[in-house]
Amino acid sequence: AQSVTQLDSQVPVFEEAPVELRCNYSSSVSVYLFWYVQYPNQGLQLLLKYLSGSTLVESINGFEAEFNKSQTSFHLRKPSVHISDTAEYFCAVSEWKAAGNKLTFGGGTRVLVKP
Amino acid sequence: DAGVTQSPTHLIKTRGQQVTLRCSPKSGHDTVSWYQQALGQGPQFIFQYYEEEERQRGNFPDRFSGHQFPNYSSELNVNALLLGDSALYLCASSLETGEETQYFGPGTRLLVL
Numbered sequence: 338a339q340s341v342t343q344l345d346s347q348v349p350v351f352e353e354a355p356v357e358l359r360c361n362y363s364s365s366v367s368v369y370l371f372w373y374v375q376y377p378n379q380g381l382q383l384l385l386k387y388l389s390g391s392t393l394v395e396s397i398n399g400f401e402a403e404f405n406k407s408q409t410s411f412h413l414r415k416p417s418v419h420i421s422d423t424a425e426y427f428c429a430v431s432e433w434k435a436a437g438n439k440l441t442f443g444g445g446t447r448v449l450v451k452p
Numbered sequence: 453d454a455g456v457t458q459s460p461t462h463l464i465k466t467r468g469q470q471v472t473l474r475c476s477p478k479s480g481h482d483t484v485s486w487y488q489q490a491l492g493q494g495p496q497f498i499f500q501y502y503e504e505e506e507r508q509r510g511n512f513p514d515r516f517s518g519h520q521f522p523n524y525s526s527e528l529n530v531n532a533l534l535l536g537d538s539a540l541y542l543c544a545s546s547l548e549t550g551e552e553t554q555y556f557g558p559g560t561r562l563l564v565l
Binding site: 341373382386437439440442445 | 456485487493494495496500502507508542544546552553554555556557558
């Protein structure tokens with residue numbers, strides 16, 4: 338069985354400051370890793386993903402995440418946040434099997450960007 | 453390019469009733485997954501449909517059932533509703549072959565009174 342732990346339930350941060358959201362996972366097999374963002378009263382939007390190749394992945398809006406296999410982590414970072422980054426962020430993993438690719442999510446980290 | 457759509461957006465039911473939620477996948481996608489997101493929690497996997505069959509199921513009782521139609525759209529049915537079924541129900545679609553990414557719809561918020 339796989340599991341995901343997001344170590345911080347809430348992260349307050351000032352505008353233009355850096356932010357790091359921590360994600361650790363547990364799995365007995367290789368995984369794919371994802372970060373999704375959820376704005377209030379909306380569904381989930383894919384932020385970035387690691388499937389294979391370079392362990393550092395980037396999104397179009399300045400976020401990046403690094404896959405660390407030895408530490409089973411996939412932390413999300415942004416060097417300078419904006420008010421519009423206020424949202425809840427979910428880390429998720431999937432194990433590719435013949436029977437499907439269900440996602441297992443962490444509990445989420447709520448980011449509140451203050452002016 | 454139409455994304456994942458879900459209907460209705462909101463729903464209020466009473467305990468013991470039955471509910472049906474609907475999902476249309478992203479254009480070109482053939483696999484549909486359903487998730488339940490309780491308030492303040494991460495989404496929990498309910499089940500996944502591919503080729504009109506339930507392929508994978510999470511830890512949910514048999515009161516939760518589904519269906520996939522030949523056009524790849526899907527329904528989630530919940531019988532004998534409990535107060536604890538109140539949640540945001542998310543549908544996600546993906547392609548069986550190719551990138552391993554699920555794309556989510558806006559969700560249906562269900563309130564059970």
